[in-house]
Amino acid sequence: CLPNHHWIPSPGDAMDCCIFSLCLLTTSLFVSSQPQGIGEPSVYHAVVVIFLEFFAWGLLTTPMLTVLRQTFPQHTFLMNGLIHGVKGLLSFLSAPLIGALSDVWGRKSFLLLTVFFTCAPIPLMKISPWWYFAVISMSGVFAVTFSVIFAYVADITQEHERSTAYGLVSATFAASLVTSPAIGAYLSDAYGDTLVVILATAIALLDICFILVAVPESLPEKMRPASWGAPISWEQADPFASLRKVGQDSTVLLICITVFLSYLPEAGQYSSFFLYLKQVIRFSSETVAAFIAVVGILSILAQTLVLGILMRSIGNKNTILLGLGFQILQLAWYGFGSQHWMMWAAGAVAAMSSITFPAISAIVSRNADPDQQGVVQGMITGIRGLCNGLGPALYGFVFYVFHVELNEVNMTRYLDFAIIPGPPFLFGACSVLLSLLVALFIPEHTGPGMRPGAYKKHSNGAQSHSHSPQGSGAEGKEPLLEDSSV
Numbered sequence: 001c002l003p004n005h006h007w008i009p010s011p012g013d014a015m016d017c018c019i020f021s022l023c024l025l026t027t028s029l030f031v032s033s034q035p036q037g038i039g040e041p042s043v044y045h046a047v048v049v050i051f052l053e054f055f056a057w058g059l060l061t062t063p064m065l066t067v068l069r070q071t072f073p074q075h076t077f078l079m080n081g082l083i084h085g086v087k088g089l090l091s092f093l094s095a096p097l098i099g100a101l102s103d104v105w106g107r108k109s110f111l112l113l114t115v116f117f118t119c120a121p122i123p124l125m126k127i128s129p130w131w132y133f134a135v136i137s138m139s140g141v142f143a144v145t146f147s148v149i150f151a152y153v154a155d156i157t158q159e160h161e162r163s164t165a166y167g168l169v170s171a172t173f174a175a176s177l178v179t180s181p182a183i184g185a186y187l188s189d190a191y192g193d194t195l196v197v198i199l200a201t202a203i204a205l206l207d208i209c210f211i212l213v214a215v216p217e218s219l220p221e222k223m224r225p226a227s228w229g230a231p232i233s234w235e236q237a238d239p240f241a242s243l244r245k246v247g248q249d250s251t252v253l254l255i256c257i258t259v260f261l262s263y264l265p266e267a268g269q270y271s272s273f274f275l276y277l278k279q280v281i282r283f284s285s286e287t288v289a290a291f292i293a294v295v296g297i298l299s300i301l302a303q304t305l306v307l308g309i310l311m312r313s314i315g316n317k318n319t320i321l322l323g324l325g326f327q328i329l330q331l332a333w334y335g336f337g338s339q340h341w342m343m344w345a346a347g348a349v350a351a352m353s354s355i356t357f358p359a360i361s362a363i364v365s366r367n368a369d370p371d372q373q374g375v376v377q378g379m380i381t382g383i384r385g386l387c388n389g390l391g392p393a394l395y396g397f398v399f400y401v402f403h404v405e406l407n408e409v410n411m412t413r414y415l416d417f418a419i420i421p422g423p424p425f426l427f428g429a430c431s432v433l434l435s436l437l438v439a440l441f442i443p444e445h446t447g448p449g450m451r452p453g454a455y456k457k458h459s460n461g462a463q464s465h466s467h468s469p470q471g472s473g474a475e476g477k478e479p480l481l482e483d484s485s486v
Contacts, residue, residue, distance in 0.1 A: 037108070037213075037214060037215050037216025037217065038213070038214045038216070039216065040156075040216065041152070041155065041156045041215075041216045041217070041218040042156065043153055043156070043157065043165045043168060043169070045152075045214065045215045045216070046149045046152050046153050046169055047168060047169060047172045048210060048214075049111060049115065049145070049149065049207060049210065049211060049215065050145070050146075050149055050169055050172050050173050050176070051172050051173075051175070051176045052203055052204070052206060052207035052210065053115055053118060053119065053145060053204070053207050054173055054176040054177055054180070055176040055179070055180045055203060056119060056122065056180075056200040056201075056203040056204045056207070057119075057122075057180075057200070058176055058177045058179070058180025058181050058184065059180045059181070059183060059184035059187075059196055059199060059200045059203070060122065060125065060184060060196065060197065060200050061180075061181040061184055061185070061274060061288070061289065061292065062181070062184050062185045062188045062193075062196070062285040062288065062289065063125060063184070063188055063193040063196050063197060064125070065274060065275050065278050065279070065285075065288070066193065067125055067129050067132070067193075068080055068133075068275060069275075069279060070129070071129040071130065071133065075400060076275065076279070077272055077275070077276075077395070077396050077399030077400065078396045078397065078399060078400040079133075079396070080271060080272055080275060080392070080396055081268070081271060081272065081392045081393045081394070081395050081396015081397060081399070082137075082392075082393060082396055083133050083136055083137050083392075084271040084388075084392035084393075085271075085389050085390065085391075085392045085393030085396070086137040086138075086140060086389070087136060087137050087139065087140035087143060087389075088140060088267070088385070088387075088388030088389030088390075088391070088392060089140070089386075089388075089389030089390075090137075090138070090140030090141045090143075090389075091140045091141075091143045091144055091385060091388065091389070092239055092382070092385035092386050092388065092389055093141075093239050094140070094141045094142070094144060094239075095144040095147050095239065095385060096238060096239050096241070098110055098114070098142070098144050098147065098148065099144075099147050099148070099151060102148055102151055102219070103151075103219070106217050106218075106219045107148055107151055107152045107155065107217065107218050107219050108211065108215055108216070108217045108218075110148045111145070111148050111149070111152065111211050111215065112208065112211050112212065113142055114142045114143065114144055114145040114148055115145055115204075115207055115208055115211060116142075116208055117139045117141070117142035117143070118139055118142060118143045118145060119201075119204035119207070119208070120135055120139060121133075121135040121136045121139060122197065122200050122201050122204055123197065123201045125193075125197050126193070126194055126197050146169075146173075149169060150166065150169070152218045153165045153166060153169060155218035155219055156218050171300070174296060174299070174300055177292065177296060178292070178293050178296035178297060178300075179293070181288070181289040181292045181293065182286075182289040182290060182292070182293050184196050184200075184289070185285045185286050185288065185289035186286070186289075187199065188285060189285060189286065239382065239385075240382075243379065243382050243383070243386075245379060246379055251442065251443060252379065254438055254439070254441055254442045255360060255363070255364060255380065255442060256379055256380065256383050257435070257438045258320075258324075258360065258435050258438050258439045258442065259357075259360060259380050259383045259384065260383050260386075260387060260435075261431050261432065261434050261435035261438065262324060262327060262356060262431070262432050262435040263357070263383070263384050263387040263391070264387045264390060264391045264394065264428075264431055265331060265391065265395075265424075265425075265427070265428025265429075265431050265432060266327070266387075266391070266428075267384075267387045267388045267390070267391030267392060268391035268392050268393075268394050268395030268396075268424060268428065269331070269334075269391075269395070269424075269425065269428060270391075270392075271391065271392035271395060271396075272392065272395050272396065272399070272424070273334075274288050274291075274292070276422065277291065277343060280421065280422070281338065281340065281343055281421075283340070283343070287340075291343070291344070291347060294344075294347065295347045295348075295350060295351050298347075298348060298351030298352075299350075299351040299354040301351075302351050302352050302354050302355055303354055303355060303358055306352070306355065307319070307355045307358055307359065310322065310355065310359075311359065311362065316359060316362055316363045316366065317363065317439070317442055317443075319355060319359040320356060320359045320360055320363065320439055320442070321436060321439055321440070322355070323352070323353050323354075323355040323356030323359060324353075324356055324432055324435055324436040324439060325436065326349050326350075326352040326353035326355075326356075327350075327353035327356060327432045328429050328432045328433055328436065329346075329349050329353075330346045330347075330349040330350040330353055331425045331426070331428045331429035331432060332425070332426065332429040333345065333346035333349065334346050334422050334425040335420055335421070335422045335423065335424075335425035335426035335428075335429060336420060336421070336422075336426070337421070337422075338421045360380070361380070363442070364380065394424070394427075395424040395428075398423050398424040398427055399423070399424055401423075402420075402423040
């Protein structure tokens with residue numbers, strides 16, 4: 001990793017200094033044979049890492065909207081979509097490789113790398129906005145902290161407690177984003193953006209120091225290869241490997257199409273919506289932060305309380321359909337709405353639409369065999385990762401095509417005469433409508449005990465997929481879910 005030991009970076013070469021410091025840091029981690037960290041590996045180590053990273057980024061919500069508008073005054077939405085689109089696609093391509101490497105070299109080293117590169121753009125916001133956005137795009141290669149964190153949690157938990165641990169990590173992520181934008185907006189208004197950037201940088205450095213000092217390695221030594229040169233197969237690192245299995249089973253195909261059509265507009269919405277509220281609907285920075293907090297709290301309540309009630313009362317599939325219906329309503333409302341109260345009302349509906357993906361995960365978990373859970377969930381995760389790249393780019397392009405620019409003189413006139421103030425959201429509503437039509441054909445089993453009956457029902461007219469005669473390629477064509485005929 002290092003050049004020869006006589007090489008010393010010049011004081012004025014900041015990039016070389018960063019590379020030199022990072023190489024020293026990672027090399028010391030890799031070669032150290034002494035146990036590192038405080039205590040035994042636990043879920044709480046993972047929770048602290050996630051909270052600090054996303055709390056730092058949440059503080060920057062208000063300053064980032066300002067810098068984005070100032071840096072790209074002519075094509076703000078288009079550039080915002082391209083930046084987040086490149087980042088999402090790079091994350092999708094690199095996540096399997098980083099996961100495979102962490103199976104060889106351990107989780108701690110890659111937690112350090114992912115957090116470091118994800119937070120590296122933060123101080124550049126005030127130093128050089130152009131470099132800030134360029135580094136954000138390229139940081140997508142390492143912006144996969146969640147993948148490494150979930151692997152860390154899987155190393156230290158039993159299977160029966162893993163879902164609870166994942167829920168704790170996800171709840172911590174939500175809590176960090178509910179609280180930090182409001183704090184950042186207050187500090188920005190009272191003391192200026194510079195203080196917010198400095199605070200976010202300090203929290204990111206605290207997160208890196210916490211990983212270095214406090215986080216113990218979770219991957220047991222006996223599970224690692226004997227040498228660093230252990231081969232990693234292309235299948236492990238291929239981001240499209242799971243997607244190629246989608247067509248092997250009709251139910252999996254329907255679920256994946258549903259996820260793609262519903263999460264594509266959701267990913268685009270996340271990348272541009274707060275900018276849209278501030279610059280087009282004219283929300284103040286404090287109102288944007290309050291909106292994030294309120295919708296975040298309502299989403300947590302919807303996923304913890306309302307979701308369980310709906311699953312028990314109307315069933316899994318109907319819960320998915322209801323969530324998609326809420327998503328169509330909120331996207332259409334965002335598309336046609338131009339008043340503040342409309343955005344708040346649509347935000348409440350958006351919180352209810354957050355039940356969709358947990359319900360989809362539940363129907364997959366209920367119908368998949370125990371040894372196929374990871375395969376099918378991996379496919380869905382791959383679809384979502386692909387949407388994280390395509391969605392922002394799509395929204396930015398639609399804003400550009402419909403000439404939704406941030407011209408201070410023309411924006412008020414645009415809102416007065418535009419039939420559709422937010423065209424991308426209406427496109428998103430149409431995509432989710434297609435998703436709803438596809439979801440109607442997803443079969444729902446009431447439980448494992450119903451599978452024999454369902455199998456008999458399918459077998460009366462024709463053989464079930466899982467018992468049909470196979471040729472020489474039978475193993476590769478075996479369906480992933482039981483009773484998947486539609």
